[in-house]
Amino acid sequence: MNIIWARWVVAFALLAIASVGIGAVAGVKAAMAFALIALVAQGLFSTYHTERLWRLLDAPVYGQVPSAPGVWGEIYYRLHKLAKRWHAQVRQVEQQHSRFIQAIQASPNGVAMLDDHDQIEWCNAIAEEHFGLDAKRDLRQHITHLVRHPAFVRYLNSHQYDEMLIMRGMGEKRQNVLSVQVFPYGENRKLVLSADITELERTDSMRRDFVANVSHELKTPLTVLSGFLETMRELPLGETERARYLDLMEQQASRMRNIVDDLLVLAKLEGDATPPSDQPIDMHAVLRQLRDDATTLSGGHHQITFDLDEGLTVTGVKTEIVSALGNLVTNAIHYTPEGGSITVQWRQFAGAAVFAVTDTGFGIPATDIPRLTERFYRVDRSRSRDTGGTGLGLAIVKHVLQRHDAVLEVKSEEGRGSTFTVRFAVQRTARHQAVHA
CATH class of the missing domain: 1.10.287.130 (Signal transduction histidine kinase, dimerisation/phosphotransfer (DHp) domain)
Known part of the structure; x- marks a missing residue:
């Protein structure tokens, strides 16, 4: 017997005892009157709390559970415990759902969920970017009304999703390339996954x-x-x-x-993924080698000036630095006509070591500058072959500088020469006592 039935039994037992006691003192009629009044009061009490419970169940508000004496107090207490347990379960489901949404939002791929009519139920931020969607504005919109790329429309309507679709001309500038694949699930629903494969x-x-x-x-x-x-x-x-x-x-x-x-x-x-050494390089020897090589290569046909801070050095691999900086000096000589001038600077600016090569050569068109470090890229193929270059020098420079936390800056004007500047990171810049040959 549970506690509610026990309380009812106790209540009726007390009522019976009270009625017998009254009957023994005041007679049977008085006992019956007392019992009737008690039953009517109990009925009214139960009716009131039944109506109260009905209103509570009809429009429940979490945490607002009334109190009452006796059996109704126990009912309200049990109801409060049940509501609290259900609320905890709902919170747990909501937290799991929130974590699931956060995980999908963190995905590098676009995710869009379609209902059985190909209407958008939900999509993450990457899918918004890929397809130009708005998750709130475009909710319940048919996806082909928004993504009108002919190849995508044909792919979605074909119901043949074993192979992925390559979509070109996407994004704001119509220059991106997307891979898209549809995965059916549930009751005629679809999951659309997209990835930017432009790079x-x-x-x-x-x-x-x-x-x-x-x-x-x-x-x-x-x-x-x-x-x-x-x-x-x-x-x-x-x-x-x-x-x-x-x-x-x-x-x-x-x-x-x-x-x-x-x-x-x-x-x-x-x-080579191994970071370069943190040992200082003998830049005095490096710069002396660059000067000797430049003088020999020019053969007296150019005016070459070296402006050097010989107490300034960097950390890293000497052979790689010689290769990178030597390529820049060699290029300046190759692409500067006889009688031109070349200036090589090695100075410290804003705490960082800076190597700059300025020439009065042919110059480089602005459209070609971003591609200079590509392998075998040549501004003028015929002129490049005449100089004996392999087309790989600046590609080597780029990779050496990346390994040594340095960047290459190029400024040039056609017919007026170029300046190639290497800026090393402050943490790779150091100073030592100048050593003279």
């Missing part, structure tokens, strides 16, 4: 271009070599002609060797 497409395009460029760069000297070999084999040549042909063949072989060497250096830089 992946660009990287793949660069890879294809790289393979094509390598093939082209190596094919040209090989063709020349083959031609000379065929000429030497089939035609009688004098010693002078033979020597000239051998020199030209050596030049082409050297060109291929330089390309392969630069490719190996670039592959090593790209594949």
Whole structure:
């Protein structure tokens, strides 16, 4: 027997005892009158609280549970415990739902949920960005009324979702590429997943271009070599002609060797995830080597000035720094006509080491500057080959600088020369006692 029935039994037992007592003192009629009045009072009390409970259940407000004596107090107490338990369960479900939504919002992929009529039930912020949607404004809108890309409309209506769809010309500037795939679930509902693969497409395009460029760069000297070999084999040549042909063949072989060497250096830089050393570099020796190499390469045809702070140094790998800074100086000499001037500066600005090379050469069109560090990218292909460059120098510079927490800035004007500036991070900048040769 539970506590409610026990209380009812006790109440009726007390009423019976009271009635018997009154009957023994005042007679049977008085006892019956007392019992009747008590039952009527109990009935009214129960009716009042029944109506009160009905109103509470009809419009429940959490936490507002009335109090009452006796059995009704127990009923209200049990109801309060039940409501509290249900409220805790609802809160738990709401928290799980909130965490689920947060997880989807944090996803790098776009997620859109469609009902059985392809109307938008919900989408995350990435899907809004990918498709130009507004999660609140476009709720219950048919998705093809908003995403009108013909390929997407055909894909959605085809009901063949085994393969993903590639959508080009997306985003505000119509330059993004999306991969989209639909996954049916539930009762004719659909989950639309999207991913921005613009960068992946660009990287793949660069890879294809790289393979094509390598093939082209190596094919040209090989063709020349083959031609000379065929000429030497089939035609009688004098010693002078033979020597000239051998020199030209050596030049082409050297060109291929330089390309392969630069490719190996670039592959090593790209594949080395180990951070460079934190040991200071002997920049005095580095700058002296750059000056000697520049003087030899120019052969007195340029006016070269070095403005150096020999007490300034950086931390890292000496061979990599020599390669990067040497490439910039070599390029300045190659692309500056005879009689031009080249200035090399090594100074400290705002706490950071700065290396700058300024020339009075041909200059670079503004549209070409952002692509200078791409592998095999050439502003003027014919002029670049005349200088003997491999087209990989600035790509090597970029990767060396990235490894050494440095950035490359390029300022140029066609016909008036260029300035290539390397800014090292403050944490890689140091000073030491100047050492003189």
